[in-house]
Each structure stands twice: as C-alpha cells, then as structure tokens.
Amino acid sequence: MPSILKINGISKRFPGVQALQDVTFDVEKESIHAVIGENGAGKSTLMQIIAGVHQPDAGSIEFSGETVKFTNPSEAQAKGIAIVYQELNLAPNLSIAENIFLGLEPKRSTFFLDRQKLTAATLAVLGRLGLHHDPDTVVHRLTVAQQQLIEICKSLVRNPRLLILDEPTSSLSETESAILFRVIADLKAHGVTVLYISHRLPEVFSLCDTITVLRDGRHVRTVQTKATTEAEAVRFMVGRELLAFHRHPVEPKGDVVLRVNKLSKKGQYEDVTFELRRGEIVALAGLIGAGRSEMALGIFGSPPPDRGDITLRGGRVNFRQPKDAVVAGIAFVPEDRKTMGLVLGDGVGANISSAALRTVARGPFVDYPAENQLIRKYVSRLRVRTPSFQQRAGLLSGGNQQKVLLAKWLAVQPTVLIVDEPTRGVDIGTKAEIYGLFDELVREGIAILIISSDLPEVLALADRILIMRHGRLTGELTRNDATEERVMHLAAIGNVTDVTKSNGQD
Ligand SMILES: Nc1ncnc2c1ncn2[C@@H]1O[C@H](COP(=O)(O)OP(=O)(O)OP(=O)(O)O)[C@@H](O)[C@H]1O
Numbered sequence: 001m002p003s004i005l006k007i008n009g010i011s012k013r014f015p016g017v018q019a020l021q022d023v024t025f026d027v028e029k030e031s032i033h034a035v036i037g038e039n040g041a042g043k044s045t046l047m048q049i050i051a052g053v054h055q056p057d058a059g060s061i062e063f064s065g066e067t068v069k070f071t072n073p074s075e076a077q078a079k080g081i082a083i084v085y086q087e088l089n090l091a092p093n094l095s096i097a098e099n100i101f102l103g104l105e106p107k108r109s110t111f112f113l114d115r116q117k118l119t120a121a122t123l124a125v126l127g128r129l130g131l132h133h134d135p136d137t138v139v140h141r142l143t144v145a146q147q148q149l150i151e152i153c154k155s156l157v158r159n160p161r162l163l164i165l166d167e168p169t170s171s172l173s174e175t176e177s178a179i180l181f182r183v184i185a186d187l188k189a190h191g192v193t194v195l196y197i198s199h200r201l202p203e204v205f206s207l208c209d210t211i212t213v214l215r216d217g218r219h220v221r222t223v224q225t226k227a228t229t230e231a232e233a234v235r236f237m238v239g240r241e242l243l244a245f246h247r248h249p250v251e252p253k254g255d256v257v258l259r260v261n262k263l264s265k266k267g268q269y270e271d272v273t274f275e276l277r278r279g280e281i282v283a284l285a286g287l288i289g290a291g292r293s294e295m296a297l298g299i300f301g302s303p304p305p306d307r308g309d310i311t312l313r314g315g316r317v318n319f320r321q322p323k324d325a326v327v328a329g330i331a332f333v334p335e336d337r338k339t340m341g342l343v344l345g346d347g348v349g350a351n352i353s354s355a356a357l358r359t360v361a362r363g364p365f366v367d368y369p370a371e372n373q374l375i376r377k378y379v380s381r382l383r384v385r386t387p388s389f390q391q392r393a394g395l396l397s398g399g400n401q402q403k404v405l406l407a408k409w410l411a412v413q414p415t416v417l418i419v420d421e422p423t424r425g426v427d428i429g430t431k432a433e434i435y436g437l438f439d440e441l442v443r444e445g446i447a448i449l450i451i452s453s454d455l456p457e458v459l460a461l462a463d464r465i466l467i468m469r470h471g472r473l474t475g476e477l478t479r480n481d482a483t484e485e486r487v488m489h490l491a492a493i494g495n496v497t498d499v500t501k502s503n504g505q506d
Pocket residue numbers: 014015017018019037038039040041042043044045046086385386395396397398399400425
C-alpha cells in the first residue's frame with residue numbers, strides 16, 4: 001500500500017519545552033498505525049498538528065499526496081481527518097445526539113433537523129459501539145467511559161479517511177475495548193487509516209500493523225509490528241531498564257479501618273457490604289456502569305448514599321460532603337482529573353501540595369522549604385515531566401496531569417486512600433513507580449481501595465478483589481485464587497445466585 005500520510009521533519013516548541021524535534025515517518029494507507037512513547041514524548045502534540053489544532057514550527061505534512069497546512073481543526077476535518085482527543089471534549093449540557101452530530105446539521109438539507117432521523121442515526125452509531133442509551137440523555141450524566149465512547153461515535157459519523165484515536169481505551173474496560181477493536185478492524189476493511197495511541201502494549205500488538213516510537217520529542221523508529229516484540233518496544237520507548245514490580249505481601253493484615261454495610265443508592269448500587277483492613281489493597285473490578293465509582297463516591301459523601309452504614313476506625317461516619325471525608329482521613333483520587341481532580345490553571349507545585357498543606361505548616365504559616373521538599377519528592381518519584389513547579393497543570397501532557405493528581409493525594413498520607421483508575425494514561429515506566437508507592441504506603445499502615453479496569457493491574461496489586469455487577473457485589477477473590485478469567489466471569493455474568501437475586505431488581 002502507498003502512504004496516505006507523510007510527516008516530514010516536524011518540530012514544535014512550547015514555552016520551556018521542545019515537544020517535537022524533526023519527526024519524520026510515513027503512514028501506510030489502510031493500516032492501523034500505533035504511536036507509542038512515554039508520557040510527554042510528544043504523541044498528542046503530533047496528532048494535534050496532523051488534525052490542525054497546532055501548527056508546526058518547522059516541517060511539512062502530506063496527506064493523500066497533497067501538502068497540507070491546516071490553520072484549524074475544521075480544515076483538517078474537511079479533508080477527512082477526524083480526531084478523538086485524549087481529554088474528553090463533549091458539551092456536558094447537550095444530549096448524546098446533539099453532541100455526536102454537533103456542527104454536522106447541513107444547512108441545505110433538512111435531514112438532521114428532522115428529530116426522528118437524528119434519533120435513528122444516533123441509535124445506529126451507538127449500536128455500533130454496543131451502547132443502548134436514549135439519544136436524548138444529557139452527556140454529563142454519563143460516566144467517563146461512556147463519554148469516551150460517545151466521542152468515538154462523534155468521529156465515526158464524520159466518515160473520516162484518517163481517524164486519530166488518542167488513548168481511546170484508557171478509561172474502557174476489556175469488554176468495551178474489544179467492541180472498539182472490532183469497529184476499528186471494520187473501518188480498516190472499509191479503507192480507513194487509523195493512527196492509534198495507547199500505553200497498553202498488548203492491545204497495540206494485537207491491533208496495529210505498524211508501530212512508531214517517539215522519545216523526548218524525537219522519532220526513534222517505525223517498524224512493522226510482526227518484526228518487533230513488546231520488550232523491544234519498551235526498550236526503544238524508555239531508553240533505560242525498567243524496574244519490575246513485586247508486591248511485598250504483609251501478613252497478617254491489621255485491624256479493620258473501613259467497614260461498609262449494606263450501602264445503597266437507588267438506581268446505582270445496592271446492598272454493598274465489605275471491609276478494608278490496615279495494610280491491605282482491595283480492588284474493585286467490574287464493567288462500565290457496574291456502579292463501582294458511584295459506590296466509592298458514596299463512601300466519600302459525593303453524593304452520600306440513601307441507605308447503609310459506614311464505619312471508619314470503629315466509629316460511625318456519615319459524610320455529607322467530600323470535605324468532611326478528607327478531614328476524617330479519606331482521600332479520593334477521582335477518575336475524571338479534568339473536572340474533579342486538578343485546578344488546571346494553577347501550578348504543578350501548588351496542585352501537589354494543595355491537599356497536604358497542613359503537613360507542611362508551622363502554626364498558621366506554610367513552611368515553604370518543607371512544601372518545596374514535598375513537591376520535589378513527588379515530582380521526582382512519579383517522574384512528572386514539567387519545565388518548572390510553576391507550570392500550569394493544564395499544559396502538561398495527559399499522563400503527566402494524572403501523575404500530578406496522584407501526587408496530590410499521596411502527599412496527604414490518608415488513613416484510607418480510594419483511587420479510581422489511578423494509572424489511566426500513565427506510561428509503563430511510571431506505572432511501576434506508582435505501584436511501588438502504593439506498596440510503600442500500605443506497609444506504612446494505610447488501606448487502599450483501588451477501582452481499576454486494568455486487569456493486570458488489579459492482579460498485580462490487590463490482596464483481595466471485589467467484583468461488582470449491576471450495582472451489586474457478585475463475588476470476592478483472594479490474591480491467590482484470582483485469574484483474569486475468574487474476574488471477567490464474575491464481572492460479566494456474576495454467579496448463579498446473584499443473577500437470580502438481581503433479576504427482580506433490574
Ligand atoms: N499547550 C502546551 N503548552 C505548553 N506545553 C505543552 C503544551 N502541550 C504539550 N506541552 C508539552 O509538550 C510535551 C509533549 O506533550 P504531549 O502532550 O505531546 O505528550 P504525550 O506523548 O501525548 O504524553 P502523554 O502520554 O502523557 O499523553 C510535554 O512536555 C508537554 O508538557
């Protein structure tokens with residue numbers, strides 16, 4: 001196949017950062033072409049240049065045999081280039097249908113002004129991704145994963161010739177990812193070329209024909225997938241030896257710190273009961289929409305559950321708002337870093353120390369050298385790539401924003417740490433660092449509840465795994481009996497008794 005896209009000597013500088021330096025490679029027509037690299041390597045910047053969001057300082061881009069210079073994304077779209085951004089980009093107060101067809105309502109035709117047709121077209125594209133929502137649902141009611149799938153629907157209805165997917169699966173579970181992979185294979189069979197960014201190497205290796213590796217803004221190499229291995233790709237990405245991660249199991253576990261009894265919220269979760277001990281990591285596994293995040297947010301008072309009791313260190317608690325939970329020693333790292341987690345306009349350092357200021361205070365005053373030391377410690381342990389501590393958090397790459405969010409809550413040293421998809425979009429070198437930090441924290445005696453759709457992560461970290469399905473716990477596996485298959489089985493099918501139990505409820 002000839003190439004559809006030629007990237008020639010592209011460079012791009014942001015204040016304090018050379019994001020891309022002389023990047024050159026070709027993308028074959030009708031191929032699925034992966035772009036991989038560590039956080040901050042320049043992947044999103046390059047994709048945004050191709051899609052007309054940024055303009056390069058040097059170099060040129062050829063698309064379909066024609067040199068193109070886009071000054072904005074609509075020019076790229078008009079040529080058949082669609083992009084699904086790494087960060088969610090939907091209009092929260094518009095419906096699913098309105099978001100998907102935003103800007104597509106052609107003036108000369110009445111097609112999309114016809115609500116019935118709009119609804120039908122929306123249902124059709126939702127169905128391709130295995131979704132069954134009412135097209136009139138307002139988007140802010142959806143989970144991060146569901147919104148991600150809506151973003152993909154939005155790109156599909158534009159019938160692109162080149163589709164750019166920037167970490168489309170970072171918030172999807174295995175089942176949802178599998179549906180997406182089928183859609184991508186089908187697009188390829190219909191002549192579409194796909195540029196695919198992901199930190200999940202197994203999916204890159206099973207899905208993509210070609211792999212391009214970027215490191216520190218430079219092109220390292222472009223290779224046919226069948227001519228390389230995961231281990232080799234990692235070496236090219238990282239350029240250093242990776243630490244292997246091993247949990248140090250701490251037996252026996254300490255006292256119960258958190259007890260949740262029959263926690264329920266109408267339409268979200270029902271009768272959830274479990275305990276969390278000092279020095280223990282418990283994972284909550286399940287599919288999208290299983291109610292895991294909602295239940296965990298319920299513990300945190302955001303919003304509080306309708307029924308059930310929560311006991312923290314032996315005392316009954318009833319948090320009406322997250323602030324109360326934080327004061328009591330619970331930290332929550334949310335899934336959606338953009339709206340719930342970080343102050344994107346504030347500096348990296350200010351974000352990291354913001355929740356832990358009391359630990360670096362001398363009386364009413366902030367001890368600035370101590371604050372600086374705290375920031376320095378987490379920036380270095382999590383390998384946050386930033387030109388300075390003052391850099392606005394919103395200007396970091398996606399994975400680096402995730403690291404800042406984690407750093408903020410790790411710095412608090414809570415009694416109970418709840419983390420929702422903690423390594424979403426984080427590169428594999430840093431993942432091991434984060435697992436190491438979790439391990440260190442539990443050995444210091446905190447308890448961690450982790451919500452993760454990344455099964456290898458769950459299996460590597462958890463002492464126990466609780467599985468949720470349709471808002472209920474369907475099972476529990478210990479570290480020793482857990483396998484990916486068993487977790488998936490409980491997440492997707494539940495066990496016989498639970499299915500009959502929930503029949504009357506759903
Ligand atoms: N608008 C911007 N202003 C300043 N710096 C930026 C901007 N966008 C990106 N950068 C910087 O450019 C570098 C490359 O970022 P980019 O987002 O392309 O990385 P990435 O490979 O997509 O990483 P990740 O895997 O974390 O998403 C980073 O150092 C980032 O902080």
